[in-house]
Amino acid sequence: MRATLLAVCAVATLAGCTMASSPARLAAQATLAPTQGNAANGTVVFSEHDGKVLVEGDIKDLTPGLHGFHIHEKGDCSAADGTSAGGHFNPTGAQHGSPTSGAHHVGDMPMLIADANGRAKLHVELESLALQGDTSIIGKAVIIHANADDFQTQPTGNSGGRVACGVIVAK
Ligand SMILES: [Cu+2]
């Protein structure tokens, strides 16, 4: 599709190429820093297209295994333990759950899976996230938890302490 648009653009250059300059794609990023006593750090990039948001995470220095991974309601990582970010971002008043099945908070994302070296990469498209409008995640915070998310315990998923936090800013 992109190649096609570029070809059209080349042909239409003399006419100003107005049709090919589609609106800038919305994107946002969070740079995660460890909370006190933890080491996890990395980046998460969000890009919206076709009504979905692609989430691309690259996190290092985790403990190996599963980690709850959410967007929390306040873009405030100032507390040493990350609690300043508040609860899960939940603008629709839903229950906590898995983003891939049934009811869930807007801020619920699939768990991070850290390898033996503590590295976790995530690449997933989520329909519930948005970078504009009432459910926009810009200005909220990404939180990584110490333990796995059971996707059942309300309203947290019982995933333990907060090991990293980063505010989501428009890119
Ligand atoms: Cu969380």
Ligand SMILES: [Zn+2]
């Ligand atoms: Zn939740």
